[in-house]
Amino acid sequence: xxxxxxxxxxxxxxxxxxxxxxxxxxxxxxxxxxxxxxxxxxxxxxxxxxxxxxxxxxxxxxxxxxxxxxxxxxxxxxxxxxxxxxxxxxxxxxxxxxxxxxxxxxxxxxxxxxxxxxxxxxxxxxxxxxxxxxxxxxxxxxxxxxxxxxxx
Amino acid sequence: xxxxxxxxxxxxxxxxxxxxxxxxxxxxxxxxxxxxxxxxxxxxxxxxxxxxxxxxxxxxxxxxxxxxxxxxxxxxxxxxxxxxxxxxxxxxxxxxxxxxxxxxxxxxxxxxxxxxxxxxxxxxxxxxxxxxxxxxxxxxxxxxxxxxxxxxxxxxxxxxxxxxxxxxxxxxxxxxxxxxxxxxxxxxxxxxxxxxxxxxxxxxxxxxxxxxxxxxxxxxxxxxxxxxxxxxxxxxxxxxxxxxxxxxxxxxxxxxxxxxxxxxxxxxxxxxxxxxxxxxxxxxxxxxxxxxxxxxxxxxxxxxxxxxxxxxxxxxxxxxxxxxxxxxxxxxxxxxxxxxxxxxxxxxxxxxxxxxxxxxxxxxxxxxxxxxxxxxxxxxxxxxxxxxxxxxxxxxxxxxxxxxxxxxxxxxxxxxxxxxxxxxxxxxxxxxxxxxxxxxxxxxxxxxxxxxxxxxxxxxxxxxxxxxxxxxxxxxxxxxxxxxxxxxxxxxxxxxxxxxxxxxxxxxxxxxxxxxxxxxxxxxxxxxxxxxxxxxxxxxxxxxxxxxxxxxxxxxxxxxxxxxxxxxxxxxxxxxxxxxxxxxxxxxxxxxxxxxxxxxxxxxxxxxxxxxxxxxxxxxxxxxxxxxxxxxxxxxxxxxxxxxxxxxxxxxxxxxxxxxxxxxxxxxxxxxxxxxxxxxxxxxxxxxxxxxxxxxxxxxxxxxxxxxxxxxxxxxxxxxxxxxxxxxxxxxxxxxxxxxxxxxxxxxxxxxxxxxxxxxxxxxxxxxxxxxxxxxx
Numbered sequence: 001x002x003x004x005x006x007x008x009x010x011x012x013x014x015x016x017x018x019x020x021x022x023x024x025x026x027x028x029x030x031x032x033x034x035x036x037x038x039x040x041x042x043x044x045x046x047x048x049x050x051x052x053x054x055x056x057x058x059x060x061x062x063x064x065x066x067x068x069x070x071x072x073x074x075x076x077x078x079x080x081x082x083x084x085x086x087x088x089x090x091x092x093x094x095x096x097x098x099x100x101x102x103x104x105x106x107x108x109x110x111x112x113x114x115x116x117x118x119x120x121x122x123x124x125x126x127x128x129x130x131x132x133x134x135x136x137x138x139x140x141x142x143x144x145x146x147x148x149x150x151x152x
Numbered sequence: 153x154x155x156x157x158x159x160x161x162x163x164x165x166x167x168x169x170x171x172x173x174x175x176x177x178x179x180x181x182x183x184x185x186x187x188x189x190x191x192x193x194x195x196x197x198x199x200x201x202x203x204x205x206x207x208x209x210x211x212x213x214x215x216x217x218x219x220x221x222x223x224x225x226x227x228x229x230x231x232x233x234x235x236x237x238x239x240x241x242x243x244x245x246x247x248x249x250x251x252x253x254x255x256x257x258x259x260x261x262x263x264x265x266x267x268x269x270x271x272x273x274x275x276x277x278x279x280x281x282x283x284x285x286x287x288x289x290x291x292x293x294x295x296x297x298x299x300x301x302x303x304x305x306x307x308x309x310x311x312x313x314x315x316x317x318x319x320x321x322x323x324x325x326x327x328x329x330x331x332x333x334x335x336x337x338x339x340x341x342x343x344x345x346x347x348x349x350x351x352x353x354x355x356x357x358x359x360x361x362x363x364x365x366x367x368x369x370x371x372x373x374x375x376x377x378x379x380x381x382x383x384x385x386x387x388x389x390x391x392x393x394x395x396x397x398x399x400x401x402x403x404x405x406x407x408x409x410x411x412x413x414x415x416x417x418x419x420x421x422x423x424x425x426x427x428x429x430x431x432x433x434x435x436x437x438x439x440x441x442x443x444x445x446x447x448x449x450x451x452x453x454x455x456x457x458x459x460x461x462x463x464x465x466x467x468x469x470x471x472x473x474x475x476x477x478x479x480x481x482x483x484x485x486x487x488x489x490x491x492x493x494x495x496x497x498x499x500x501x502x503x504x505x506x507x508x509x510x511x512x513x514x515x516x517x518x519x520x521x522x523x524x525x526x527x528x529x530x531x532x533x534x535x536x537x538x539x540x541x542x543x544x545x546x547x548x549x550x551x552x553x554x555x556x557x558x559x560x561x562x563x564x565x566x567x568x569x570x571x572x573x574x575x576x577x578x579x580x581x582x583x584x585x586x587x588x589x590x591x592x593x594x595x596x597x598x599x600x601x602x603x604x605x606x607x608x609x610x611x612x613x614x615x616x617x618x619x620x621x622x623x624x625x626x627x628x629x630x631x632x633x634x635x636x637x638x639x640x641x642x643x644x645x646x647x648x649x650x651x652x653x654x655x656x657x658x659x660x661x662x663x664x665x666x667x668x669x670x671x672x673x674x675x676x677x678x679x680x681x682x683x684x685x686x687x688x689x690x691x692x693x694x695x696x697x698x699x700x701x702x703x704x705x706x707x708x709x710x711x712x713x714x715x716x717x718x719x720x721x722x723x724x725x726x727x728x729x730x731x732x733x734x735x736x737x738x739x740x741x742x743x744x745x746x747x748x749x750x751x752x753x754x755x756x757x758x759x760x761x762x763x764x765x766x767x768x769x770x771x772x773x774x775x776x777x778x779x780x781x782x783x784x785x786x787x788x789x790x791x792x793x794x795x796x797x798x799x800x801x802x803x804x805x806x807x808x809x810x811x812x813x814x815x816x817x818x819x820x821x822x823x824x825x826x827x828x829x830x831x832x833x834x835x836x837x838x839x840x841x842x843x844x845x846x847x848x849x850x851x852x853x854x855x856x857x858x859x860x861x862x863x864x865x866x867x868x869x870x871x872x873x874x875x876x877x878x879x880x881x882x883x884x885x886x887x888x889x890x891x892x893x894x895x896x897x898x899x900x901x902x903x904x905x906x907x908x909x910x911x912x913x914x915x916x917x918x919x920x921x922x923x924x925x926x927x928x929x
Contacts, residue, residue: 019272033178034171036400038349039434043850046349074171084169092165095815098823099648100168101175101349101400122863129858133850135349135401136648138822138887139858 005066007032008076016063023047025063026073034074034104038133045132048105049073055109074104077111087111087149096145098136106132110146119150156661159815163668164398164652174397176353176368177431184355185214187417187430188274190264190281191439192256195290195509195843196303199252199283204264206280212273214424216281217265217416219253225419226250229410230380233479235315236564242316246306248475248512250412256285257305257474258511259844260439262412267420267428290509290843294448294469297506305474305507314472314505315480319487321562322498324454327463331454335534339449340914341523341892343471344835345441346516346827347855348647350400351432352441354414356421366393367418370400372407373685375643378677380410381418389681396675402647403827404515405442407687408478413440438848442478443837444516446471447486447523453531454498459539459546463498466490466527470505470520473512480505482513482520484566485619489889490524491561491571493578493615493781494550499563509843515687517827518888519566521618526915529614529893537906543897544586547615551578558874566688567622569776574881575871581783581805582615584867588803589613589785598787603904608790609800610902612894618780620808620882621693621873625773627682628699630659630706632766636730636745637669640702642695643683645675649884650816654692655699657812658878662703663710664727665744682771689780689882692812697772697876705768710744713751713766717742778873778881782806784825784890788898795919795926797833797895799862806886807869810879817883818866824887826861831888832895834860836916892916 004013005025012030023040026032026049035058038046042060049058050072058071077085084092087107097103106129113120113128120128125146126139134142167173190204204216219226228247235243252263264281268274289303296302297312305312328334355368365387371377371394378394381387399406413430421428432441449468455461470483483503491499536546552559554577565571585591590598594611602609628642640659646652656670663670673679683695711722714732718725718740726735733741744766752764787801804821811817834854838846847853872879896912903926905911910928917925 017272024271027177028180031180032171033175033180036175036350037177038351038400039850041434041849041851044349044434074169078170082166084166088166088169091169092161095161095819097165097168097648098650098819099348099350099401100164100173100398103168104171107169126858131857133349133855133857135347135403135827135855136823137819138824138826138861138864140822140861140863141819143858143863 001064003064003067005063005069005071007071008073018062018064020063021059022061022063022066023058026058032073032075036101036104038102045109046102046105048108048132050108050112053112055112074107077107086152087114090149090152091145094141094145094148096137096142102132102134106134106142114150122147154661155657155667157811158813160653160657160667160813162650162653163656163672168398175350175400176355176370176397179355179368179429181357181427183426185267185269185424185426185428186271186274187428188266188271188278189262190266190278192252192259192261192263194256194285194287195259196288197256197285198288199254199256199263200286201284202264203282207266207277210273210277210280212269213266213277214269215267217420219251222250226253229477231479232409232477233481235480236317236484236568238317238319238564240318242313244309244314246475246507247477248412250415258509260436260511265416265420267424292508292510292839292841292843294471294506297508305509312507314476314507316504317480318502319563320500322463324463324465324498324500327498328454331462332457333455333535333538334452335531335538336452337534337913339451339527339530341445341447341526342916343443343446343837344831344916345438345443345837345853346403346405348401348403351434351437352406352411353431354417355427355429356418357427358422358425360425364391364393365418365422366395368395368397369414370406371396372402372645372647372687373409374645374675374677375683376409376685377414384415385418385422393678396645399645399647402686403517404519404687406647407685408442408514434850435848438845439511442512442514443473444482444513445522449523449527451527451531453535455535459535459541459549461494461496461550464496465500468503470503471508471510471513472505473508473510475512476505478514481515481566485520486523488524488561488563488565488571489521489617489619490528492525492528493552493617495552510839517824518885521885521889522892525616525890526893529890530896530913533897534911543613544582544591548579548582552576565619565777567777572776573617573779574873574875576779576781576807577869577871578615578781580869581781581807584869585613585783585785585803585805588805588865588867589787589801594787608792608902610788610898612786612898613783614890614893614897615783616781616890618689618886618889619777620689620780621774622688622690622777623773624684625771626684626695626698627680627769627771628695628702629680629769630699630702630767632706632744632748634745634748636743637671638663638665639671639673640699641673641679642699643680644686644691644695647686649691649820650813651691654812654816655696658696658699659703662707665730669730689884693778693876693880693882694772694774696812696880697878698770700877701770701772702768705770706766709751709766709768710747713747714742717750772876774875776875778809778875780808780881780883780886782886784894786894786898788902790902795922802862802864804864804887805867805869807871808883808886809870809873809881811868812880820883821866821887822864824885825864825891826856828888828891829861830856831916832892833917836918
């Protein structure tokens with residue numbers, strides 16, 4: 001069936017099976033491979049995108065459900081090609097990533113979190129981060145990065 | 153300009169942060185086909201019949217491949233690491249097969265490969281396959297596996313013994329006879345999984361016009377994969393390009409070679425003439441990506457009245473899973489690392505590796521070192537208690553003295569060299585850790601006050617060594633580009649270690665260029681031909697040293713070319729900011745890019761003994777590994793009702809020689825500790841008696857979240873390694889190695905278990921398991 005989804009402000013229309021996951025639509029239909037897939041059962045958070053501004057697991061939604069909704073992915077964060085937004089810059093400055101696989105999902109989760117809570121303390125950051133798994137960093141530098149971004 | 157040794161941010165980050173970096177599943181090719189595997193549902197069973205006709209008939213299915221369809225391509229995989237040259241050693245080689253032909257030996261072993269126009273169709277078609285099985289008793293328990301009447305994982309062997317190795321020096325019997333105290337305990341360590349956030353994957357493309365195969369693989373060792381695939385597929389190495397692009401975490405299991413999928417996907421791409429992709433899902437990952445950690449130790453320590461170790465005897469069983477292609481790296485590491493930071497005059501260690509009907513065991517971050525450290529540190533804790541000694545003091549009394557290095561341990565290590573610690577100084581590390589954690593104050597004031605208030609606070613303090621940076625070698629090619637940027641290529645792969653920054657720092661230091669102007673390529677066999685892989689905390693040591701050597705040669709070429717240009721002596725030149733000028737005349741500088749052009753003239757000749765361009769390739773191979781060391785200390789509180797731990801303070805004092813980038817080093821330590829915490833208190837693979845894995849999802853197998861990992865405080869000491877030009881030692885596994893031993897001690901301390909006659913002798917734990925243990929008293 002035909003589906004039209006707005007992703008990072010651009011409308012994409014494709015003919016898809018109803019069972020196609022939103023994560024697969026983003027990655028393999030429209031080529032936005034920045035959204036990563038880590039478990040496909042909604043636990044790891046690597047595939048987190050913003051769905052009308054709220055974080056959501058793109059592996060737990062069908063593409064057809066996103067019809068008429070505004071989806072935002074990691075590719076939509078930077079203000080211009082080759083640039084980083086303040087949160088992305090804070091991740092580089094604080095060494096908040098190692099392999100970088102979980103990073104896009106964490107950036108999307110934290111983008112929404114900081115909009116709701118612009119001046120969080122460490123405990124609040126850790127609570128908000130606890131739905132995203134990272135196997136490389138031990139989280140400490142991720143927490144530092146989010147706190148750094150909140151001070152910008 | 154100096155970048156070496158500074159906490160600089162990473163070159164690789166911007167592309168990762170914008171979602172632009174290439175991972176294996178990001179590879180899209182015209183006409184791409186997708187693979188899903190039909191896998192054994194049984195841990196041990198004869199395959200009586202296999203009907204793939206319905207799958208083949210499904211619309212969109214291109215091929216279904218069984219073992220029979222592979223013909224001569226069906227071969228057991230290669231033995232990656234031969235057994236060590238230990239006299240009397242037994243090793244029974246049984247390597248994994250690409251597809252089950254007659255007997256499945258673990259749940260998840262691939263039986264048939266479905267190739268279809270989409271992943272969705274391929275998954276559908278797996279459901280069309282019908283297999284008839286005769287189930288056999290599953291071997292799981294290590295002791296039962298060796299008992300009379302046990303079923304055999306490999307019937308033709310007539311035993312479940314995969315290997316036996318005995319290493320001994322000194323006279324343990326005499327040591328025990330003369331000892332003031334002999335303690336013997338059984339220690340167990342159970343299985344966990346590495347769980348990189350990116351699962352495994354392979355994409356292969358055969359280009360008939362170029363007569364070349366390109367493979368994108370989530371491997372830690374692209375060069376070895378290239379060589380092996382070329383041999384298997386009847387191609388020359390130059391016809392095969394293996395790319396390990398950005399890899400989403402490795403931790404060891406992506407060093408395993410060759411996984412069945414790695415062998416089958418390139419074969420299918422060549423047979424079908426279309427590109428083929430397989431991406432492991434998380435369920436498959438739990439069953440088919442290698443595990444680690446299951447061992448049972450019966451260990452004995454003999455001490456004199458002052459707490460000095462006289463000898464240690466250890467016999468242990470090691471679970472190698474259904475096949476043993478990785479040889480004996482893990483149990484050898486356990487055997488060697490047990491000796492730790494200590495003088496052990498007599499050592500008698502024997503292990504038996506055991507085949508089981510479980511997923512294969514290969515190194516996972518720590519790679520057997522955890523077990524050795526757990527046994528030794530626990531023995532010291534128990535001995536200290538018996539002798540009325542402080543836990544820090546018994547360790548201090550047994551440390552290898554600072555003037556005793558290099559210190560020969562008299563056993564053969566995983567690299568088959570004699571285990572010799574290159575350098576170290578352990579007391580300052582312990583002193584720093586004691587001060588940082590506030591040891592004296594905790595014992596004298598904090599813990600008694602907490603107990604009086606009904607709180608269960610405990611402290612853990614453990615020491616460890618980490619053998620790192622083993623050979624055989626790595627290489628690096630450094631080249632000045634016409635743009636003035638400098639490229640560096642090496643054969644190892646990167647899985648998040650920051651190689652694109654750390655190696656760039658090494659090169660920038662020599663060539664006087666900005667860190668951001670050094671472009672590092674790892675994991676592409678077309679960019680660098682030779683290499684081994686990223687494992688055993690060796691990237692910075694071995695490839696980093698090769699990069700250093702290559703950059704030094706390029707520096708000489710830069711200066712020689714500039715001296716000719718300026719018609720001056722090389723000693724009069726200043727190389728800085730990407731330019732060369734004569735000392736005192738900074739306004740007349742020539743850029744490295746222009747010098748690269750001069751070194752590659754369009755007219756005139758390249759004179760004998762020189763080469764075009766500003767380029768050099770160097771190799772580095774250390775004779776043996778560099779030994780890092782450290783102390784972890786932690787204060788933890790247990791909720792008396794739920795037995796959930798809250799870590800209140802965590803200190804790591806670490807010595808990995810010269811530090812290239814403290815920021816990256818801190819990240820490595822943090823991540824290692826987090827995995828150690830998971831391994832100590834969250835992560836345990838649960839099996840039933842039929843060899844079925846019961847918790848194969850991230851909802852059931854819990855890895856630590858941001859709420860479970862504490863803020864860590866790091867301190868360092870530096871004893872440079874004399875074995876490489878940079879003085880560096882590896883750091884990749886240091887965070888993970890001692891955490892099990894640390895938890896065990898801290899739990900006993902927090903819950904005052906010794907007073908109740910309870911000892912923690914097993915890992916991993918959980919609130920549930922800890923409750924069971926504490927009910928014994």
